[in-house]
Amino acid sequence: xxxxxxxxxxxxxxxxxxxxxxxxxxxxxxxxxxxxxxxxxxxxxxxxxxxxxxxxxxxxxxxxxxxxxxxxxxxxxxxxxxxxxxxxxxxxxxxxxxxxxxxxxxxxxxxxxxxxxxxxxxxxxxxxxxxxxxxxxxxxxxxxxxxxxxxxxxxxxxxxxxxxxxxxxxxxxxxxxxxxxxxxxxxxxxxxxxxxxxxxxxxxxxxxxxxxxxxxxxxxxxxxxxxxxxxxxxxxxxxxxxxxxxxxxxxxxxxxxxxxxxxxxxxxxxxxxxxxxxxxxxxxxxxxxxxxxxxxxxxxxxxxxxxxxxxxxxxxxxxxxxxxxxxxxxxxxxxxxxxxxxxxxxxxxxxxxxxxxxxxxxxxxxxxxxxxxxxxxxxxxxxxxxxxxxxxxxxxxxxxxxxxxxxxxxxxxxxxxxxxxxxxxxxxxxxxxxxxxxxxxxxxxxxxxxxxxxxxxxxxxxxxxxxxxxxxxxxxx
Numbered sequence: 001x002x003x004x005x006x007x008x009x010x011x012x013x014x015x016x017x018x019x020x021x022x023x024x025x026x027x028x029x030x031x032x033x034x035x036x037x038x039x040x041x042x043x044x045x046x047x048x049x050x051x052x053x054x055x056x057x058x059x060x061x062x063x064x065x066x067x068x069x070x071x072x073x074x075x076x077x078x079x080x081x082x083x084x085x086x087x088x089x090x091x092x093x094x095x096x097x098x099x100x101x102x103x104x105x106x107x108x109x110x111x112x113x114x115x116x117x118x119x120x121x122x123x124x125x126x127x128x129x130x131x132x133x134x135x136x137x138x139x140x141x142x143x144x145x146x147x148x149x150x151x152x153x154x155x156x157x158x159x160x161x162x163x164x165x166x167x168x169x170x171x172x173x174x175x176x177x178x179x180x181x182x183x184x185x186x187x188x189x190x191x192x193x194x195x196x197x198x199x200x201x202x203x204x205x206x207x208x209x210x211x212x213x214x215x216x217x218x219x220x221x222x223x224x225x226x227x228x229x230x231x232x233x234x235x236x237x238x239x240x241x242x243x244x245x246x247x248x249x250x251x252x253x254x255x256x257x258x259x260x261x262x263x264x265x266x267x268x269x270x271x272x273x274x275x276x277x278x279x280x281x282x283x284x285x286x287x288x289x290x291x292x293x294x295x296x297x298x299x300x301x302x303x304x305x306x307x308x309x310x311x312x313x314x315x316x317x318x319x320x321x322x323x324x325x326x327x328x329x330x331x332x333x334x335x336x337x338x339x340x341x342x343x344x345x346x347x348x349x350x351x352x353x354x355x356x357x358x359x360x361x362x363x364x365x366x367x368x369x370x371x372x373x374x375x376x377x378x379x380x381x382x383x384x385x386x387x388x389x390x391x392x393x394x395x396x397x398x399x400x401x402x403x404x405x406x407x408x409x410x411x412x413x414x415x416x417x418x419x420x421x422x423x424x425x426x427x428x429x430x431x432x433x434x435x436x437x438x439x440x441x442x443x444x445x446x447x448x449x450x451x452x453x454x455x456x457x458x459x460x461x462x463x464x465x466x467x468x469x470x471x472x473x474x475x476x477x
Contacts, residue, residue, distance in 0.1 A: 009073040009280075009281065010280070010281025010282075010284065010285070012072075012073055012135075013064050013067075013068075013073060013281070015131065015135070016063060016064050016067055016072075016128075016131075017060045017061065017063070017064050018060075019063075019127055019128060019131045020059065020060035020062075020063035020064070020124065020128075021056055021057070021060045022127060023120065023123045023124040023127040023128070024056045024059055024060065024120060024124075025056070026123050026127070027116065027119050027120040027123045027124075030119060030123065031116050031119055055102075055103070058102060059095075059099045059102070062095050062098050062099055062102070063091060063092075063095050063124070066090075066091040066094055066095055066098075067087065067091055070087045070090060070091060072084075072087050072091075081132075081133065081136055084132045084133075084136065085129065085132075088125065088128045088129060088132060089125070091128075092121055092124045092125045092128065093121070095121075095124065096117055096118070096120070096121045099117060099120070100117050103117070143172075143174065143175035144172060147175075148175050149175040149176070149177055150175055150176055150177065150215050150216060151177050151179050151212070151213065151214050151215045151216075152168075152176050152177065152178050152179065152214060152215070152216045152217075152218055153178075153179055153180055153181075153182060153199075153208070153212060153214035153216070153217050153218070154178060154180070154181050154182070154196070154217075154218045154220060155181070155182045155183075155202050155217060155218065155219045155220060155221055155229065155232065156181070156182075156183070156219065156220035156221040157181055157183050157188060157193045157198065158220065158221065158222075160220035160221070160246045161181065161193065161194070161220040162193070162194050163220075163246075163265070164218060164220055164246055164265065165178060165194045165195070165196055166194070167265065169195075178196050179199075179212055179214060180196065180197055180198070180199035180200075180212060181193060181196050181197065181198045181199065182198070182199065182200055182201065182202040182205070182208065183198050183201055183202070184201060184202060184203070184221075184225065184228055184229075185201070186201055189201060199212065202228075202229050202231075202232050203231070205231055205232045205235045205236075206235050206413050209235060209236070209239055209241060209413075209416075213327075213328045214241060215241070215242070215327050216241070216242045216243070216244060217232065217236055217241060217242070217243050217244070218243075218244050218245075218246060219232070219243060219244070219245045219246065220246045235413060237417070238413045238414045238416065238417050239413060239414075239416040239417050239419070239420070240416065240417040240418075240419060240420020240421070240451075241420070242269065243269075244267045244269050245267060245269075246265050246267060279455060279456045282456050283396065283456055283459060284393075286397065286456065286459060286460075287390050287391075287393075287396050287397050288390075288391060290390075290397050290463070291387040291388075291390040291391050291397065292391070294384070294387050295384075295387050295388075295391075298381070298384045298387075301381055301384070302336075302381070302384050302385070305336050305376055305381050305382070305384075306336070308372050308376075309336060309337055309372060309373075312370065312371070312372040313337075313340075313370050313372065313373075316337055316341075317336065317337060318334045318335065318336060318337060318385060319334065319335045319336070319337040319338075319339070320332060320333075320334060321333040321334060321335055321386075321402075322404070322405065323402035323403060323404055323405075323423070324402060324403045324404070324405060324408050324419060324423075325394055325395070325402065325419075325422065325423060326419070326420075326421065326422045326423070327419065327420070328408070328416070328419050330405065331389070331394040331395075331402075332394075333385075333386050333388075333389040333394060333395060333402070334385040334386065334388065334389070335382050335383060335385055335386065336373075336376055336381065336382040336384070336385060337373070337382075338369055338370060338372075338373025338374070338376050338377050338382045339366075339368040339369050339370065339373060340368050340370060343368040346367075346368050347361055347368075350363060350366075350367070350368070355438055356438055356439075356440055357438060357439045357440055357441070358410070358439065358440025358441065358443075359406075359407040359408075359409075359410035359411060359440060360407060360440050360443070362438075379470060379471075380470045383425055386425050387425075390425065394422075395422065395423055395424060395425060396422045396423070396424040396425075397424055397425055397426065397459070397463060398424045398425075398426055398427055398450075398458075398459040398462050398463060399421060399422050399423045399424025399425075399427055399450075400418040400419070400421065400423050400424065400427055400447035400450065400451070401418075401423065401424075401427065401429060401443065401447065402423035403418075403419065403423075414444075415440075415444050417448060417451070418444055418447040418448060418451065420451070421451055421454075426462060426463070426466040427446065427447060427450050427462060428446040428447070428449060428450050428462065429443050429446045429447065430462070430466055430469065431462060431465040431466055431469055432446060450462075
């Protein structure tokens with residue numbers, strides 16, 4: 001999923017909130033049971049009131065905020081159980097005092113004795129230990145089964161590279177696949193270091209990015225040689241490939257730099273897209289809610305479209321759309337078929353009439369479009385099956401236009417950065433009149449403008465402007 005790891009962080013927040021709420025409810029039940037054995041220590045539990053549920057929600061939110069302050073929701077692929085347990089201990093201890101203070105401020109200290117909060121500390125500690133341990137081993141199990149793995153390319157063949165490869169090899173559950181090494185010495189190409197092949201020199205970084213398509217690049221060479229790999233930073237920035245440094249180097253080449261302890265090492269991370277985890281979680285939530293509502297609203301039109309295609313042109317009703325998704329990974333989506341069955345073959349014949357400068361094919365009054373298909377396209381009804389892909393997480397409601405495999409091979413290096421976030425059904429190109437854009441570079445510039453200025457509010461603004469554009473028939477032609 002856009003940003004999948006950020007969505008998982010949002011899920012982790014919800015899981016922690018529910019876990020905290022459960023621990024409070026369990027503490028309340030245990031307090032009543034223990035009262036029979038220790039009436040002086042734990043007085044009879046008070047009668048439940050609606051205000052207690054509100055208070056429990058506030059207490060649970062405190063836990064989530066404290067976990068947030070400990071960076072528990074940052075990129076956790078490489079967090080050890082020991083560090084998880086350490087965070088749980090700190091959070092539950094601080095939450096004990098914060099929640100006592102909140103209860104005192106709201107006047108609940110007389111009904112909920114301090115001994116009750118001490119009980120909540122031990123219960124929350126135990127419940128969170130169970131939750132975090134379970135999630136840790138579930139994530140490790142899924143990665144061992146080949147799920148959520150990441151392709152990594154390492155620059156360097158020295159001691160730091162050996163240390164990194166060894167650490168990754170010892171932690172297969174992290175889900176990292178080292179696909180090769182890059183070096184500055186052409187004579188080393190083809191050789192193996194620490195069991196990993198040197199696939200090329202870093203002077204050929206653009207070709208390597210196209211052929212290997214790594215999701216991350218780890219730089220392990222000495223800072224004295226960084227002047228030799230400036231092109232690596234620039235190429236990765238253009239194409240939206242994340243860089244991590246096993247080094248003390250710091251620069252201003254990219255948009256966002258942060259220091260992490262990941263892969264068991266001290267790492268400086270260069271993010272090519274500024275995307276706060278909380279906003280990314282709400283983006284995914286917006287996708288799920290928006291796609292669900294849209295499917296309910298458009299379902300009668302989708303049924304009518306399917307029937308219309310069958311009656312006017314027969315099967316198939318849907319067109320399978322093979323495109324490139326987030327981080328250049330292929331995805332399959334679906335549209336209502338609006339063209340003749342052999343449309344893909346006819347495109348080669350019509351290529352000389354292409355009106356778009358660049359890798360995208362577009363002609364006015366495309367003869368391959370069926371009469372009924374032209375109606376569907378006018379009001380963008382043909383796009384509605386893609387809402388299923390939004391629910392799956394392959395697409396977003398708002399994002400750069402997806403690229404076809406045949407288009408990607410013709411992209412210039414700077415074009416490829418648009419693939420660093422999840423593609424979408426609509427974006428700035430839709431509300432700015434995409435049918436009037438005949439230069440592919442201008443189209444890409446709108447996508448990059450969206451990436452550089454992204455926020456949840458921008459998504460809402462684009463969606464609000466897309467609705468009247470579709471209703472007025474200003475969608476695809």
